[in-house]
Amino acid sequence: MAKELLLAMLAPRHQSVAPLLRAFRNPLHVTSCRARLDELVRFFNWLSGRATGSVQQITTRDCEAYLAHRRYVLDEDGVVVGEQSHGTRRSAAQVVVDLVNYRDLFTADRVPAELRPWGGVTASAVAELPSGRDENKTQPVADEIMQPMLAAALYLMSTLGPQAVDLAHKARESDLHSARRAQGIRRVGPKNRVPVRELSEILAEYTRTCTALPMLDDHYISKRLAQGWAEDDPLLPVAMGTLARRAGLSQFCHPWLPTMRPALEDALAQVGVGRPFGRDAARSPQPTEQRHCAGPCHCPGPRPSPWSASSAPPRSSPLPPSQACARVS
Template identity: 30%
Template sequence: MSPLFNWDTWDLTCLADTHRMVGNAELIWEFGEILNPVWRVVAKEVVLALMAPTHEAVLECPFAERRVRSPRTSHRYRQRLTEWFNWLTEQGVTKLVEVTQEMCEAYLEKRSWSIPTPDEPSRRLEPETTSEHVYCMKLVTWYDDLLSTDGYRPGFTPWPGKTSAQVVGRKNARSENRVRPLPDEILQPMMETCLYLVNVVGPHAAALQEDCRAKTAPGAIGKTATQGDAPLVRRLLDEIRTDANPLPKLSDKQMAHRYSQLLVRGNRVFVKDPLGPLAWTHMARLIGAQRLSNDLRKLLQPELVQLAAQVGFERPWGRYAPLIPRASDSELIPWTLPLVEEELRVLIDYVLSACLMVTSALTGMRSSELHELSVGCRRTEKTLTGQSVRFRLAGRLIKGQRFGGIPDEWVVIEQVDTAIALAERLVDRPPGKALFNSIELNSRLGNLRNWLEKSGTRERWGLPVIPEGPVSARNLRRTLALAIAQRPGGLLAAKVALKHISVATTEGYAATPGGSQRLFLADVEEAEEENRLELTVEAFREAQAGLLPSGPGARHLIEAFHHVDAELKEAARSDPKVLKDDRHLESLLRKVAMTLHVGAANFCWFRDPSKALCLKLAGTPEAKRPLVGMCDSARCPQATHHLRHRPVWLGQITTIDTFVESPRVAKGEKTRLRHERDRAERVVAEIDAAAPPALVGAH
């Protein structure tokens, strides 16, 4: 039943189009928490107006919000209004006309500090947090013409003429992305571990779980096996005896719990009981029951004792585990030690966490988009040539859309498709159900890290130690954007090529220009622009220090730097203040930076498409971007080499030497490779000639 306006509790849990990030607690609005009954009506009228800005009564309010606020946002504003109104009540205020600017400032100061914890001082909160309190105090003024029970005095506005952001000193949200990328020392071991769990361990874990489900039928729930079921149990015992399989054993934790219960009862027989380690419940489930009655246990005890002496006890699942290569040295080991069902469920949950983290790290999806992934979301299609497959994930775009979001698709790489396919096997849910119930990556990774260490599984699988540190979908998204922008052709983590991710992102933008992947590509392009400017400033500073670029395009670049240097010197004479930071230098170099395209072994300053060697070779002189993969930087008049590129060319020389020395390489191919080597040596020599000897030795 829909709630009525005069109710103090509004239950909106049946709201249509609710997306999965919305919790039930956000849809149950307790206006009764407001101590003053008159102000409960004020809060109701304000939150309704926020959700219905096109209503006739709301349109008459000249300062009202004109964009629709979602129920989640309105719920949050309701909480802020509740806190503001109750603080006023504590100060003895009974009517809103009594509110003064001094009261608003006092309340803001109170809300600007964190709730103190034992042995720790309070800390001042970020402006992004406190601005919402200012915003909600102003709401009462904006909807004054709508309010029926109370309001501020005529003409009063908290902090008149200032926005909530200006009041608290919050910077423009669009200025700088403040999300920090995940450090490599956490990212690399995390991804190596998660990819190992998904690609190596995961398929075996899924198969074992399916075997467990097949052998423990749902019909077992609630049934107790009695003496009449003794033939079924004896048939099972005969099979165990024939196959020489051990009897099912409890886990160490279960045995300790059973022993502690017996000690509490004053019974020490358990330690001498030959059937003490026996997992009775597992025995019952193998015959289609949930438990064995005490009478049946007593009847079968002599036979079980005799059988235990012959075959012993062992945990029931994963006894004959297939071999897998260790991550560290490729030594073949059983993928798991024998497990009880509870331990198998724990293992499955951690593999599912690995699937989630791989998906988040290699797609750049937001938490809301990860939440919307459902069982059956995978889409695969062959290209027109039929030579390759494109992988897509169907979901919903939530941020910036109407409540509930809109359908959307992500183009992803094969590793992500593999992770999602494995997750669908692990959860075993009907199509359309949520794939990941929780997107708390930080807690998931912490639990995975602790389990790997405490169980000894990390060392047995040869996995690296994952350092502690905050992990979220936001910093993984930022990490991926920066990695694509700053490391062309490099690796995000073991076995994952960034260029493939970049291609998938671009294809996703082309397929759905307004979708999530277009927004992610915008983040990548922004990071790429910042990186180009940083590299250009760095190249300029190096040239100032005498570390000049080399290569066919070096002369033009040095001339551009000389021009910028002259402008800086002129600025230093006319207005020394502009040299306090790099802002002036960045503005002078921005035009040069816009032409920079970063290659793995060179910088391409794409000033004139008609001079680009790659476009001439490809026969596309009208292209707007260079073909970095076809770059011959030793001959292109717009390419430069810098000291940072020296290791790449040295690596090419080493690789060529390996092939030249190999007897399997044809003689004609060796001749071609020697020409390539000569060119690489010439590039290295040019880099060395343009750099001070001390810096060359450091590289």
């Protein structure tokens, strides 16, 4: 029974678990399952001490007795000296609720079909947990904070989101050219002949399309300087490895540099060097440029952004629906 219960909590979408009306719909963490197992073992041991040989014999009185057993702290003489935490009481109630909720799953033994301990309420209610029943401990966010925050989030998703998706596609495409083991790449080394034709063709493509040569990240430039490159070398920031992989080669070997330097410097003089991303990025409209007037706009000057303090409505006087929709959109 314990094994069936834990597997059901780990795989709630299994064909044997999904039809259960009161089963958990999200898988529990292994740590949570371990805590459930510990409490289940504790409950079974308690039943054994009461000479209960099967869960089929459990009654509502047994459930209440176990909750009382786990609720109170007793001294050596059996006198109540305190109470356990809400979490301990909830665990004690939850183990019984689980046996009821997953009853139809168990094959060897199961609780009576008519068993409904504590009137069918949740374990949190049985344990008298204060949070989640009356109100949250954290008070709701004020309108003057929530509405600008939602407006800013909507702006990020609707205006900057599509550009972020496009940038992600370009980054993945760039990774294909940056990987040394990418498909179609020919492995080369310092002892190979200088691939003048392949590199010249890719440089000609850059100059023909007026595309800046790829630029190294700053830490790679620092590494080149540490290796002895001159600070005034025009090829210092050029990512020649990227050029080589775009030409179908696994790397740009340093011994090739004297041969390819004239062609590289000529291409650099024509198109320059630049970061691989954001060169032709579209200009995002500023929030102050967005207007949502129903008719001809006669608003003087730029309208404040929907998340600025001056545009937030007072809590005591909410905006009319039309203005609220316009401000959020």
